[in-house]
Amino acid sequence: MEKISRKKIVDILKYSSEVGVKINVKGWVRSKRGNKNINFIALNDGSSILNIQLVVEVEKFSESLLKSITTGACISAIGELVASQGQGQSLEIHVDEIQVYGEADPLTYPLQKKGHSLEFLREIAHLRPRTNTFSAVLRIRHAMAYAIHKYFNDNGFFYMHTPIITGSDCEGAGQMFQVTTLDLTNISKDKLGEVIYDDDFFGKPTSLTVSGQLEGELGALALGAIYTFGPTFRAENSNTPRHLAEFWMIEPEVAFNEIQENMDLAEDFLKYLTQYALDNCSDDIAFLNEMWDKELISRLHFVANNKFVRLSYTDGVAILEDAVRNGHKFEFPVCWGTDLQSEHERYLVETHFNCPVILTDYPKEIKAFYMKLNEDNKTVRAMDVLFPKIGEIIGGSQREDDYEKLKGRIEDMDIPIKDMWWYLDTRRFGSAPHSGFGLGFERLLLFVTGMSNIRDVIPFARTPKNAAF
Ligand code: 4AD
Ligand code: MG
Numbered sequence: 001m002e003k004i005s006r007k008k009i010v011d012i013l014k015y016s017s018e019v020g021v022k023i024n025v026k027g028w029v030r031s032k033r034g035n036k037n038i039n040f041i042a043l044n045d046g047s048s049i050l051n052i053q054l055v056v057e058v059e060k061f062s063e064s065l066l067k068s069i070t071t072g073a074c075i076s077a078i079g080e081l082v083a084s085q086g087q088g089q090s091l092e093i094h095v096d097e098i099q100v101y102g103e104a105d106p107l108t109y110p111l112q113k114k115g116h117s118l119e120f121l122r123e124i125a126h127l128r129p130r131t132n133t134f135s136a137v138l139r140i141r142h143a144m145a146y147a148i149h150k151y152f153n154d155n156g157f158f159y160m161h162t163p164i165i166t167g168s169d170c171e172g173a174g175q176m177f178q179v180t181t182l183d184l185t186n187i188s189k190d191k192l193g194e195v196i197y198d199d200d201f202f203g204k205p206t207s208l209t210v211s212g213q214l215e216g217e218l219g220a221l222a223l224g225a226i227y228t229f230g231p232t233f234r235a236e237n238s239n240t241p242r243h244l245a246e247f248w249m250i251e252p253e254v255a256f257n258e259i260q261e262n263m264d265l266a267e268d269f270l271k272y273l274t275q276y277a278l279d280n281c282s283d284d285i286a287f288l289n290e291m292w293d294k295e296l297i298s299r300l301h302f303v304a305n306n307k308f309v310r311l312s313y314t315d316g317v318a319i320l321e322d323a324v325r326n327g328h329k330f331e332f333p334v335c336w337g338t339d340l341q342s343e344h345e346r347y348l349v350e351t352h353f354n355c356p357v358i359l360t361d362y363p364k365e366i367k368a369f370y371m372k373l374n375e376d377n378k379t380v381r382a383m384d385v386l387f388p389k390i391g392e393i394i395g396g397s398q399r400e401d402d403y404e405k406l407k408g409r410i411e412d413m414d415i416p417i418k419d420m421w422w423y424l425d426t427r428r429f430g431s432a433p434h435s436g437f438g439l440g441f442e443r444l445l446l447f448v449t450g451m452s453n454i455r456d457v458i459p460f461a462r463t464p465k466n467a468a469f
Pocket of ligand 1: 438
């Protein structure tokens, strides 16, 4: 093959300045059609949702070579870039040379040109990045990760790496995956039947983290403003379209921010990310809008440009109780003191306000120990950001900065103080008001891509009874 440097399809389509020039493209065949004189190959190299059309004169190539070019095959092609006369594309390549890197037998290659269900594609998650939908989702996922780092860097936050293996349960929900090197077929127990952890790797029980927040707070009380962005693990047995056992969470934590400023940060952050997606992922979003969710683009514009509603949990519950009185049926009951279900959150956002909602001041009983107690002694300075189609996208709070009150809450919740001494120390030495929140990365992606199942916005989903690939 002639030695010509390879061009990415995204660059070819962006800078059509190379018309008339011989170029090399490499990628995977999405489809091939044509007649006995001419073949049209749609080639995709992953750099963009858009394909480039290769125009192949049949007489220039051997029959066996052309026969081996089927959907899914990987090829390299060289030819002149020309303005297309056909419909549906502006540029095409008139091919002089083709090399087949890897064939894809049409009898066994699972991704044929016809559309496949999302459920089927989950079973072939190793190949689904080659579909239009998943390549679009994965490009958006990358762009959002980049935008998150950019937002915080531009706003003076420091990226902090918090541990993945931990000895404490931040959310106190007990939904942790244990980490151990003990031989499970031969566990030593004491007289009371309790497992002896002395011989375990860390000499004590440890788990995968459910949140980097506690360590993040230590960082914020030294560096002023930090964020974490890492994998997070929850062994909750929730088989829902919004829960993963392994997901990624972004947790900013800011010294001197109180709950109002925490809400301002969350709203500004979410709007920035939404606008970033609109500005930088327009081809992929347009595709997903067309394919899966015709309201995606207008929803993104709406969220980027409208003020979020802010109200207390108490007022939110009153609205929901009113709805029930007026005949609205929820699957789960709602009254002051209960944790809100996704259907309640979505009623507030989608039916009542038609706008993202930040709900604050929840009953202390249904929130974690570290949240700052309000003067009423009943509610805590919690905030959940509720989004259309998603429900809770962010959970956060102002933190309890008073040593005695925090210690009291830890004891109330039966959390062993011996595991928490280091956390309590920040309230003993130079304590300060501070606040933060956690954004579920995949929940953000559900919102930005319009996909409706969280398994479809992460390359390889981890859910109950499923850890394939
Ligand atoms: O509300 P959560 O549990 O809050 C925390 O973990 C706090 N420590 C955060 C903080 O204040 N720094 O979780 C935060 C967010 C949720 O709003 C949701 O978006 C996401 O994490 N999340 C999940 N995403 C996917 N699968 C799960 N199982 C999730 N659990 C929580
Ligand atoms: Mg929460």
